Amino acid sequence: MSRKHFPLWTVLAVVLVAALLIGGGVFSSSSPSAAARAAAIESVIRCPSCEDLSVAASSAPTAIAVRAEVSRQVAEGRSDGQIKEYLVARYGSAIVLEPATTGWAAVVWVLPVVVAIAAIGLLVLVLVRRRRRGDGDLDADVRSPDVDPVLLDERRRFLTQSLADADAEYLAGDLSDADYLALRQRDLTRLGLLASTSSTASTASTSVRDTPDTLDATTGTAASTDPSKGPATARHRRNRRFLLGALACFAAALIVAVPLFSSNRLPGQTATGSVNLSPSQQLARSLDQAAAVANTGQLGQAAQLYQSVLSAHPDSAVALAQLGWIEYRIGTAGSSTSLITDARAKLDQAVDLAPGDYAAHLYIGTILLAHDGNAAGAADQFRLFVGAGPPARVLAEAAPTLRTAFAQAGQPLPAGVPAG
Amino acid sequence: MLVVGAGLIAVLATRPPAAVTEVRSPLVGNPAPSIRGITVDGHAYALAQPPGTFVVLNYFASWCVPCQQEGPELVRFDFQHRQAGDARLVSVVFDDTTSAARSYQATLGATWPTLADSKGELALNYGVRAPPTTFLIAPDGRVVAYLVAPVTAAGLDALIARAKATGA
Numbered sequence: 001m002s003r004k005h006f007p008l009w010t011v012l013a014v015v016l017v018a019a020l021l022i023g024g025g026v027f028s029s030s031s032p033s034a035a036a037r038a039a040a041i042e043s044v045i046r047c048p049s050c051e052d053l054s055v056a057a058s059s060a061p062t063a064i065a066v067r068a069e070v071s072r073q074v075a076e077g078r079s080d081g082q083i084k085e086y087l088v089a090r091y092g093s094a095i096v097l098e099p100a101t102t103g104w105a106a107v108v109w110v111l112p113v114v115v116a117i118a119a120i121g122l123l124v125l126v127l128v129r130r131r132r133r134g135d136g137d138l139d140a141d142v143r144s145p146d147v148d149p150v151l152l153d154e155r156r157r158f159l160t161q162s163l164a165d166a167d168a169e170y171l172a173g174d175l176s177d178a179d180y181l182a183l184r185q186r187d188l189t190r191l192g193l194l195a196s197t198s199s200t201a202s203t204a205s206t207s208v209r210d211t212p213d214t215l216d217a218t219t220g221t222a223a224s225t226d227p228s229k230g231p232a233t234a235r236h237r238r239n240r241r242f243l244l245g246a247l248a249c250f251a252a253a254l255i256v257a258v259p260l261f262s263s264n265r266l267p268g269q270t271a272t273g274s275v276n277l278s279p280s281q282q283l284a285r286s287l288d289q290a291a292a293v294a295n296t297g298q299l300g301q302a303a304q305l306y307q308s309v310l311s312a313h314p315d316s317a318v319a320l321a322q323l324g325w326i327e328y329r330i331g332t333a334g335s336s337t338s339l340i341t342d343a344r345a346k347l348d349q350a351v352d353l354a355p356g357d358y359a360a361h362l363y364i365g366t367i368l369l370a371h372d373g374n375a376a377g378a379a380d381q382f383r384l385f386v387g388a389g390p391p392a393r394v395l396a397e398a399a400p401t402l403r404t405a406f407a408q409a410g411q412p413l414p415a416g417v418p419a420g
Numbered sequence: 421m422l423v424v425g426a427g428l429i430a431v432l433a434t435r436p437p438a439a440v441t442e443v444r445s446p447l448v449g450n451p452a453p454s455i456r457g458i459t460v461d462g463h464a465y466a467l468a469q470p471p472g473t474f475v476v477l478n479y480f481a482s483w484c485v486p487c488q489q490e491g492p493e494l495v496r497f498d499f500q501h502r503q504a505g506d507a508r509l510v511s512v513v514f515d516d517t518t519s520a521a522r523s524y525q526a527t528l529g530a531t532w533p534t535l536a537d538s539k540g541e542l543a544l545n546y547g548v549r550a551p552p553t554t555f556l557i558a559p560d561g562r563v564v565a566y567l568v569a570p571v572t573a574a575g576l577d578a579l580i581a582r583a584k585a586t587g588a
Contacts, residue, residue, distance in 0.1 A: 048549040049515070061515045062549065065540030089446050090453075090547030255427040300486035300570040307485070323485075330489050338527070339488055 038074045041083055042067055044097045054097055104257075147197065156194055163187050283309065287318055299326050317354035320346045325363045332371070340371065358388035362398055365405065375408035382406070386414045445547065445566035452477075452557045453545040455510060457535040460522040465533045467510060470561030474507035474580050477555040478571070479543060481516040482524035484551045490570035491528045497573040498532055507580060508532065512542050514551045558583055 032040070039056065045066060047058035055063040055070075066087065073083045087095045099108040163184065170180040286309045294302035306323035309316055324346030331339030344367065350360040365381030368374040382402045386395070399418045406413050413419065447453075455477065456466035467475065478494060480487040494509060501507040509532040513521040518536045525534050537543060546555060549568075556565035556579050564583045567575075 048547070061540050062543060065544045068539065069541075069544055087547075089450075090545065091549070092444070092446055092547070095547075251427065258427075300489040303485040303489075327485060330485060334488060334492050336488055336527070339485070 034071075034074050037080065038067075038071045041070050041074070041080055045070065045084070045087060046095050046097050048091055048095065152194060152197065156191065159187050159191050159194070163191075283313055283316065287316070287322075290319070290322065294322065294326060299330055302326055303330070315353055317350045317357050317360065320350035320353065321357060321360040321363060324350060324360075328363070328367055328371075340367075343367075355384075356388050358385050358390040358394070361385035361388060362390070362394075366401060369401065369405045369408075375405050376411075378405040379409040379411050383414055386416055443566060443568055445563070447546065447555070447563045448566050450563060451561050452555070452563045455512075455535070455542065457512075457537055457542060460513065460518050460525065460534045460536050465510075465535060470559060471508075471557060472559050473505065474559060474583070475557040476507065476509045476571075476576055477546070477557060478509065478511045479514040479546070479548045479551050479553040480511055480521075480524075481514050481551045482520040483516060486570045487552045490552055490572070491524075491530075493570070493572045495529050497571075497576050498530070500573060500577075507576075510535065512537050512548075514543055514548060514553070515540075556580065556583065 042056035043054050045055045047053045047055050047060055047063040048066065049060050049062040050058045053063075055066045069086075070083055073086065078086075084096055093100055093105075099105040101109060166175065166180060166183045166187070169175045175183070286305065290302050290305035290309065293305055303323060303326045306319045306326065309319040310323065313319065324343045327339050327343035327346065330336070331343055344364075347360050347364050347367070350357060351364065354360070361381045361384040365378040365385060368381060369378035382398075382405055385398070386402075390398070395416065396418060402417050403413060403419075452469070452475075454467070454469060455475075456464075459465050476494075476497065478490075480491075494511075497507075498509050509530075511525065511530065511532065511534040513534065513536050518538065521534065521536070535542060542548075546553075552568075552570055554565075554567040554571050554576075555563055556567075556576065558564045565579045
């Protein structure tokens, strides 16, 4: 960087800081209105019954209740902190969308500042070191006695090419006499300096190269080293150690952070979560989780999971059929007519959405047989169930019910149903 | 990276599945917020503080399947403790119409107070997110348990026994 550019950077920095201060409202003398305060608080309070929505963005009854409470407390003159504390004391710290400023969560706030300061410090360090090398001395990096010969060769080739280019441009009439002479003078001077550095480095490397030979003669070993790579190799080793150390620290921090911040898995949920899953894969996995929970007999929780699926995918015939079946089972256990009616409506809806889905036909047929005593109706549904090609395991499990229905209806068993 | 991967797998795979029974709440261990309001039958109700007996505070909705699952268990719990007088039930409607909740409670056979909470104030006071949610309040007025799954009469009895054992 040239020294004359420094004021420009200073001006830019001053403008940036001033803009941040003005934009941040530091110089604002007017206090926000009660409505503005309430709106600001509502924007950082999570809707209790929603997924990752603020109460300001949600119309859920719980969000409306929280908004009313926030407005009431703002009107009473309570501070933002007091209002948040009130909500945290009831819902827990997760009710606030912003991470906490205390405890482990404070890392989220501190880390970006630390990284930004480190980045700025690094930038300043690099710029200062460049400046110390000297603005006019373009070859300061190859002036050291232990300079890398490869770098020396590269610089020599560059200057030779630069001279050739200057000759060509001069012959083509693109350079004036004065400019050409100035360029030529500059590059020849630099080449001369490089030549003197090269001879010094060569001498140094020769003396270093002699040492191992002497040692070899005394010890009889066949060790050979490349002295030109000595400092570079050591630097590479240091860099590699630093990188490995940083990776180890990162790994340790990750392993500590995961149990601290991750939430518990749902039953049946995989360890890898839902990262990189397509929407259809996520739907399939949600259905698998719900089915796994239902298989353990936790019908209430399974119903909640299926309801979650339906809130995201209202047209999921599988979720409708399974939720309908769970509702029927709970309804019969609790003698709830309304629940059984609701279950049948869901199963009918599932059939409308996916007439070829075997599960809904099986469930409807079972309800017709067990609840209504309608064997003929059940047989019709079971015929559709068999025609939909259910898995052999499901067909085998359902076979006794099918045999009962077709026997009571006086109809022959469809092909493929085990006779028992 | 292998170490990181193995560490993450070990941590995540050994974490227990989410238990939808008793969970942490900032309210547990603290005095219960006041419980007062209008019942679904239109009567004013206020729970004394401290209540002097164990109180099961249950948030429910008629449309909520898990609530329907736990309904008969609440009836059983109420029946078992009504005579002894050592515990009582108070229900609060969550995100439901008063008429639907009243009809549901009548069908269930619930005879304990059911508060309408049409503005969601009681739900907010207790930090309720979804039904069913149940709080157990000790005779001295402290919240001793917070449950976010269908409860059972036996489960509530166990919580009461545990609270008694710890001096509640």
